[in-house]
Amino acid sequence: MGSISLEHVNKSFGDVQVIPDISLDIKDGEFVVFVGPSGCGKSTLLRLIAGLEDTSSGTILLDGVDMTDAPPARRGLAMVFQSYALYPHMSVRDNIAFPLKMAKLPKEVIDQKVDYAARTLNLSSYLDRRPRALSGGQRQRVAIGRAIVREPKAFLFDEPLSNLDAALRVNMRLEITELHQQLKTTMIYVTHDQVEAMTMADRIVVLNAGNVEQFGSPLDLYKKPANRFVAGFIGSPRMNFVDGAEAAKYDAHSIGVRPEHFVLTRIPAPGSWEGVVSVAEQLGSDTFLHVQVGEFGLMTIRTDGEETFSHGDDVYLTPDATRIYRFDADGKAL
Amino acid sequence: MATQQTNTLARVMMAPAVIVLLIWMIVPLVMTIWFSFQNYSLINPMMTGFAGWANYIYVIGDPSFTQALVNTLLLVGGVLIITVIGGTFIALLLDQPIWGQGILRILVISPFFVMPPVAALIWKNGFLHPGYGMFGHLFKMLGLQPVDWFAQYPLFSIIVIVAWQWLPFATLILLTALQSLSEEQREAAEMDGANAINRFWYIIMPHMARAITIVILIQTIFLLGIFAEIRVTTGGGPGYASTNIAFLVFRTGILSNDIGAGSAGGVVAVIIANIVAFFLMRAVGKNLDA
């Protein structure tokens, strides 16, 4: 079991309120991702759940039990740190065995569990090495191994992949997803990377300045962003926003169109916006065009890689009328 | 920041150290201050009661106090001058590309590890003794009359011994600071056309200023309390010629058994040290975060 509930959790460091008031319900076995801009309180929230920081007020329940004041050692959660935080003076084997030793399990049981975890994570041939003799990816696996052996109620990951290079990151992402499918244990995963968020999560929590902007499945967030912040944050490249008269036509304070929701033509079409290509980024599969559109400013458009555009080309953009997002003056979705 | 629990635990973990040091700092000091206002002599148990400022007047008014104060300043100042200048010179020399740097460092640092009474005795007997000391032999070889250093220049002799002990410390710290001056910084200066003397004044000295300050301040703490070197060589004499404040307190309090007067001297020593400490804390405190 591993359900996690936060009720009106508030956290201040001295006078600075980092998390004003958060309530969340994370179900057993769910993979939840916290995303948000840097400094929005993702790590803080995770550390509150871990028990590495106190809440200023509010309650944290694990499996329905109030754990607000329990020390981290008693919460039965496992955490994987961005820096891996391996014990440098211990071999890989001892690193993985450490939580079991702390739980005072008999030696045979420890050995058996360590061997099992090592096999699962392809670490068997490194068990006697020190962490310093491992690559970044291997270290990350050891950190995960150390987390899984104790069969925690939930795993907490704080940007675990951000120190890895791009290719390795994709691999580890898949491995963690697979691990989740295999273990079916609750996981909370903090990241900056929206690809990680979209691909791994069952549900995503979008945080901004310590507030939950939206909590929902990845596609929900993409299709039905609750507000302008979420709309701008989820999706890559970012959604384009237009205010003023054009928005008023749609009976909104501002409207948003995703780069992939335009039809691009070289000749004017009814309802199209006229623009000039400023930069064309060709990725092969796609091309991102940065187009200067009169008073709307710079907009990003995504097209397939077939047609080539260059700086100075005149283009006409027609937004897909069924996929225009409308927001009121407070940024709330209409 | 951590949890309240961790912070509470942290206080508990600090408690023994804090309590022990608090007692160590307060109890004896309060007693010293108390005694300094009492008539209290171990020789004359009849003499009791509140003494007012009498002990202070007795200690400070005595010519031996002025002499001890002057001696203390001469001792601290003399040793500081020798060690800072000598230390800078030796550090610069050891920082040059030379053969055997490792062994040289070991040779140079060695005197610091010699306990004070040993240092004092080997200088007193092996070097400064007019009959069989090394300097005596040298003078005789040059056809000069050997000097009885401790009789004629007692304070100077002690300064020499103490300087020998502390020169390695100054050298080692200055050398460490010097070696942390990056090669790039020097090369940049060389590229800018600075010659050796300019490099010394404009690049090396400013970089060393902090290390020199620290050498001065830390040595001062220890030098104010010089004791064993005096105890095993001159015994403070002849007369009070080589008595510093620390030794004067010992003489008055322990040797003459005048607890009241000795304590008054102790309080004066604490006040002097505090004046010095005030500057030390400011300097070290500023460097704490660096």
Place this chain on the structure above:
Amino acid sequence: MARKVSTQTRIGFTIGAWVVALLLFSPILWTALTAFKTEAEAIASPPTFWPQTFTLENFSAVQERSDYVKHAINSIIVALGSTLLGLAIGIPAAWAMAFAPTKRTKDVLMWMLSTKMMPAVGVLIPIYLIFRDLRLLDTVHGLTIIMTLINLPIIIWMLYTYFKEIPVDILEAARMDGAELWNEIVHVLVPMAIPGIASTLLLNVILAWNEAFWSITLTSGRAGTLTAFISSFSSPQGLFLAKLSAASLLAIAPILLMGWFSQKQLVRGLTFGAVK
């Protein structure tokens, strides 16, 4: 260091440095050589450099006259005992200050340092009287307590600067792994800080070994350490230069060796981390 210099310059500097270093070292070298001479040879004029008749007599004479072994044992007990006691008190305190700092941590550290600045003579008399009344005068444990107190600030400071270099993540990982404070310190912090703790131990053993003020004023025959032992040679008795040299050599040799290994830590320890 890869500065380019001509070989002549290099030879010049090398000679200069060796001359200075040997001059500084000569009192120790001279003492070591004299220790193996006969008394007559020790005071011969002109002096001999290398012992003509190599003798170990001085060492046995010193042992007989002043019981070197007993004093050395006292020194070892006091130096090691006070350092271990200091580490036992200092490690938890340094842990607290390095990993759970508060606004006042810096002040506490400075205050601890300030106790180091109190001149010993300022408190000599009360300590002497307290020791007399508690019958701690001339006892090894009494001296050990004093030595612990005077070195505690340096121990805490050194440990603090070493602990600061350990990422707090790793200790938090241990907490997440179910380690209570005791296990966090014993299984994670201390093994990671072993080099720093060893340096602290080494430097403080040296400082305690060479401490002369309290060991001379608070001990005499029974609990005397080597500083007290050597002070008993302060008044000359007949021919004694060779014996004095032997006694000196015996008193400083062990710590000289330790000192050579700990010169780097010396800088860091005695400057409270302000010079590294």
